[in-house]
Amino acid sequence: MAVLDIRDLTVTYRTAAGEARAVDGVSFSLEAGQYLGIVGESGCGKSTIAKAIMGILPENAHAGGAILYEDRNLLVLDREALNKVRWRHIAMVPQSAMHALDPVYRVGDQIAEAIQAHRPMDGVALRQRLDALFELVGISKARLADHPHQLSGGMRQRAMIAMALALDPDVIVADEPTTGLDVIVQDQILLRIKEIQEKLGKAMLLITHDIAVVSENCDQVVVMYAGRVMERGSHTVLENPFHPYTVGLINAFPDLDGEARELISIPGSPPSLLNPPKGCRFHARCPFALPLCTEQEPELLQVAPGHFAACHRAGDMMEIRRRGADPAAWQAKGLVA
Amino acid sequence: MSDNTLRVSRKWQMTRLFHTIMRYPSGSVAFAFLLVFFAMALIGPWVAPYGPFETIYDKDEMPIRLAAPSAQHWLGTTNHGVDVFSQLLWGARIALVVGVLSALGSVLLGTLIGLLAGYFSGIVDEIIMRFTDIAYGIPFLPFALVVISIVQPSIGLIIILVIAFLWRTTARVIRSQVLTLRERPFVLAARAAGLSELAILFRHVAPNVLPLSFLYVAIGVQAGVMSEAALSFLGFGDPNVMSWGLMLNDAFRAGAMRSAWWWVLPPGICLSILVISTFMVTRAYEELVNPRLRKR
Numbered sequence: 250m251a252v253l254d255i256r257d258l259t260v261t262y263r264t265a266a267g268e269a270r271a272v273d274g275v276s277f278s279l280e281a282g283q284y285l286g287i288v289g290e291s292g293c294g295k296s297t298i299a300k301a302i303m304g305i306l307p308e309n310a311h312a313g314g315a316i317l318y319e320d321r322n323l324l325v326l327d328r329e330a331l332n333k334v335r336w337r338h339i340a341m342v343p344q345s346a347m348h349a350l351d352p353v354y355r356v357g358d359q360i361a362e363a364i365q366a367h368r369p370m371d372g373v374a375l376r377q378r379l380d381a382l383f384e385l386v387g388i389s390k391a392r393l394a395d396h397p398h399q400l401s402g403g404m405r406q407r408a409m410i411a412m413a414l415a416l417d418p419d420v421i422v423a424d425e426p427t428t429g430l431d432v433i434v435q436d437q438i439l440l441r442i443k444e445i446q447e448k449l450g451k452a453m454l455l456i457t458h459d460i461a462v463v464s465e466n467c468d469q470v471v472v473m474y475a476g477r478v479m480e481r482g483s484h485t486v487l488e489n490p491f492h493p494y495t496v497g498l499i500n501a502f503p504d505l506d507g508e509a510r511e512l513i514s515i516p517g518s519p520p521s522l523l524n525p526p527k528g529c530r531f532h533a534r535c536p537f538a539l540p541l542c543t544e545q546e547p548e549l550l551q552v553a554p555g556h557f558a559a560c561h562r563a564g565d566m567m568e569i570r571r572r573g574a575d576p577a578a579w580q581a582k583g584l585v586a
Numbered sequence: 587m588s589d590n591t592l593r594v595s596r597k598w599q600m601t602r603l604f605h606t607i608m609r610y611p612s613g614s615v616a617f618a619f620l621l622v623f624f625a626m627a628l629i630g631p632w633v634a635p636y637g638p639f640e641t642i643y644d645k646d647e648m649p650i651r652l653a654a655p656s657a658q659h660w661l662g663t664t665n666h667g668v669d670v671f672s673q674l675l676w677g678a679r680i681a682l683v684v685g686v687l688s689a690l691g692s693v694l695l696g697t698l699i700g701l702l703a704g705y706f707s708g709i710v711d712e713i714i715m716r717f718t719d720i721a722y723g724i725p726f727l728p729f730a731l732v733v734i735s736i737v738q739p740s741i742g743l744i745i746i747l748v749i750a751f752l753w754r755t756t757a758r759v760i761r762s763q764v765l766t767l768r769e770r771p772f773v774l775a776a777r778a779a780g781l782s783e784l785a786i787l788f789r790h791v792a793p794n795v796l797p798l799s800f801l802y803v804a805i806g807v808q809a810g811v812m813s814e815a816a817l818s819f820l821g822f823g824d825p826n827v828m829s830w831g832l833m834l835n836d837a838f839r840a841g842a843m844r845s846a847w848w849w850v851l852p853p854g855i856c857l858s859i860l861v862i863s864t865f866m867v868t869r870a871y872e873e874l875v876n877p878r879l880r881k882r
Contacts, residue, residue: 303778308708332780341778349771353793362789363779409775 251278252419252452253302253339257314260297260306269522271297273476274314279420279469284446284453286467288460288498290519294476295456296344299424302454303341304331318420337367340413342423347405347430350397356405357393360412367416382411387441403434410442414449421446422454427462439466460487460502472498475519475530478549482556491558491566493535496573513576529561536578537562537569607870616866619859627682630675638676638828641667655848662848665840673828674852680829681860684741684814688748689806695749696756697792697799703757704764705787715761718754726751726813727820734822741814741824748813756802763795797875804868808861815857830857 260272272294279285287295300306302316304323316323318334326334335341343349350359357379364375380390386407388400397405406426413421423442427435443466446453455467463470470486472479472495480492490496500513517534520526526533532542541561549559552566562569572578607613636642641649642663649667653659661670703714730747737743767773768791776786817823818831819838830853837849 305774305778336779341775343771343775343778345771349775351772351776351790351794362781366780412775412779 250281252281252318253279253454254317255279255298255302255315256317258298258301258316259313260294260301261311261313262307263309263311264523267523270476270525271310271522272301273525275473275476275478276314277471277478277481279452279454281419281452282450283469284443284455284467285469285471286455286457286463287471287473288457288463289473290458292519292522293473295458295473296424299341299344299422299454299456302339302422303335304328332367336363336418337416338418339420339422340416340418342406342409342413342421342426344424344426345428347402347428349409350405352397355394355396356400356408360393360408360415363412364415378415382414383408385414385445386411402430403438406430406434406438407441410438410445414445417449418451420452420454422456424456425458426455427457442466460498463487475525476522477530478557478559479531480556480558480560481549482553482558485553485556489553489556489566490570491552491556491563492531492560493537493562493569493573494531495558496570497534497579500573500579511576513579516579529559536581537565537572603871603874606874607867610866610870612866613870616863619863620867623678623682623856623860623863626675626678628679630678634669634672634675636669636672638673639668640672642669643667652842652846652849661852662846664836664846664849665842666836670833670849670852673833674830674856676828677830677833677853678856680741680827681811681814681857684745684748684829685807685811685860685864688745688752688810688813689803691745691749692752692806692810693756693799693803696753696802697760697795699753699757700760701764701787701792701795704761705768705783705791707765707768711761714757718757721751721754724751727816730813730817731820731822734817739822739824741827744814744817744823745810747817748810751813752806752809756799756806759798759802760795763798764791767791767794801868801872801875804864804871808864808868811857811861811864830854 255278256276258272258275259270262269262271275294275298277285287298289295297306297310301312302323304326306312312324314324318339321334323331323334350356354362360379360382361375364370364378370378379393383390383393388404388407388411392400392404397408400408410426413423426442427438430438439462442453442455445451455463457463464484464487468484469482470484471481472486472492474494479494480486480490486495487499490499494515497513497515501515503512515534520530520533526543528541528543528545529535529538529547532538535542539561545561547559547561549557550563552558552563607617642659644650650659650663651665651667653663655662659669659671661674663669664673699714699718703711729751733747734743773786773790776790781789814823814829815831815834818829819834821835821839823829823832823835825832833853834850837843837846843850
């Protein structure tokens with residue numbers, strides 16, 4: 250059963266330059282115990298989805314569609330009702346979690362605050378809970394009395410994970426949880442998240458730009474581009490991509506098996522969300538675009554069991570995957586564009 | 587949680603503040619002066635040989651008018667035969683009380699206004715800040731003189747007037763600080779964790795602007811002391827409370843500004859040293875709050 254069901258979510262930001270549609274008709278669902286990764290370039294709307302789920306969109310944002318948790322649409326709940334759901338049932342490891350701790354309070358007190366706000370408990374129980382949380386994320390419980398500046402970046406990150414786990418939520422939304430950490434610490438933290446996720450059977454929503462991270466950790470993948478879902482499905486999305494953008498993303502990262510090959514970047518940059526192009530959003534950068542792609546937006550269609558892609562050429566994928574492995578194909582498009 | 591850690595870190599903060607102040611020769615001298623003034627304010631009325639309005643008579647029952655400094659009257663006497671040294675001691679208490687109370691009051695008010703304006707932004711911010719702009723347009727002395735000439739002058743009124751004019755700067759500075767704080771990840775995290783807006787404002791935003799508020803308390807003390815002295819010198823002070831400004835006013839009205847130096851110089855010098863010392867200590871504290879000023 251889906252714990253979190255996102256249906257046709259649309260988020261628009263009112264800006265001085267006009268309305269920017271950061272998320273445009275996104276649907277997917279997260280099953281209990283699933284680890285789902287949303288991957289895409291900067292500005293494709295990944296973080297906006299996380300903010301919409303947590304109800305912390307900025308004031309100039311407007312969200313449409315539905316985010317269903319236990320058949321309640323979080324988008325229409327008032328603040329009081331929303332507070333009963335968030336953190337208790339859906340918690341978050343925020344972006345730049347290293348700075349998500351208030352510098353003036355001790356780490357333990359901040360986690361205690363989150364607990365007390367939802368499920369008040371007496372001092373002894375609270376103390377035990379805090380110790381257990383820190384043990385779970387692998388920090389000595391003595392550090393609970395430290396201020397954030399006394400912890401390393403990785404520890405602060407893990408403290409935030411402890412805070413997210415504090416109320417034993419069903420869903421944890423992690424928005425680029427390892428930004429600003431070096432690769433080794435990043436790896437440790439993601440490993441820790443994965444361990445906890447498996448041990449406690451939480452549903453995880455991981456938002457990242459790093460396709461390698463998704464590949465290593467997630468069992469469900471959503472690939473986003475310019476506010477829309479390009480492709481989604483199980484882990485097979487990364488093994489047998491059915492969208493040229495996914496092919497491009499995989500090309501742009503070092504091979505997961507450590508096989509040496511040339512990295513291919515996708516020339517150009519994502520389109521303006523103020524004025525999205527007609528047809529497929531990716532057509533301007535896609536070396537395999539047909540005239541049809543500039544005219545008509547492809548629908549998200551099932552290409553294999555549980556695997557959906559939005560591409561007019563999904564049928565030609567064998568050829569596209571083969572040609573997409575050749576840097577020349579992408580560079581040629583870059584010259585034209 | 588062990589409270590020891592907290593105590594140690596607070597003690598460490600205070601030690602650091604003390605060392606920063608002491609690192610400057612000006613800072614340590616100023617700190618010593620401030621201690622002297624505090625001692626004067628604290629115990630002055632008990633050690634003062636005479637009352638602040640007490641006329642002293644000689645054996646012939648005549649007031650000792652305008653006597654130069656002597657062993658009996660260290661700083662001489664006024665034209666009414668009042669001991670200047672005693673007045674100086676009594677006046678220290680008023681200077682510090684007015685300075686500290688008006689500074690605390692104005693910063694409390696200014697911080698509150700700045701917090702609300704900066705955090706809630708939009709229409710609330712617009713209304714509060716336009717009101718602040720208007721408040722900025724009113725000049726202090728003329729306004730204060732008019733109010734005092736209508737209402738009975740008193741120390742309380744002067745403190746209220748100073749507060750009414752000092753909160754503006756604090757409010758602006760705190761607001762701009764809050765504008766950046768409200769976008770910090772920990773504020774978002776607190777909101778996502780389900781804290782109410784007021785709880786976020788007072789538990790997570792306010793403590794982060796406190797160092798800046800304290801800086802404005804220190805600055806406000808100088809302004810408060812100077813304003814009280816200025817008003818008293820102009821004859822708009824509380825006539826029943828001896829202050830340094832009132833001493834100068836008395837000397838001026840008696841036409842003794844040039845002749846009785848022992849009457850004029852002590853309050854003038856005390857005022858200058860108090861204000862300068864406060865400034866020097868503030869400077870050192872500011873360096874702690876604003877690392878950009880720190881010497882490497």
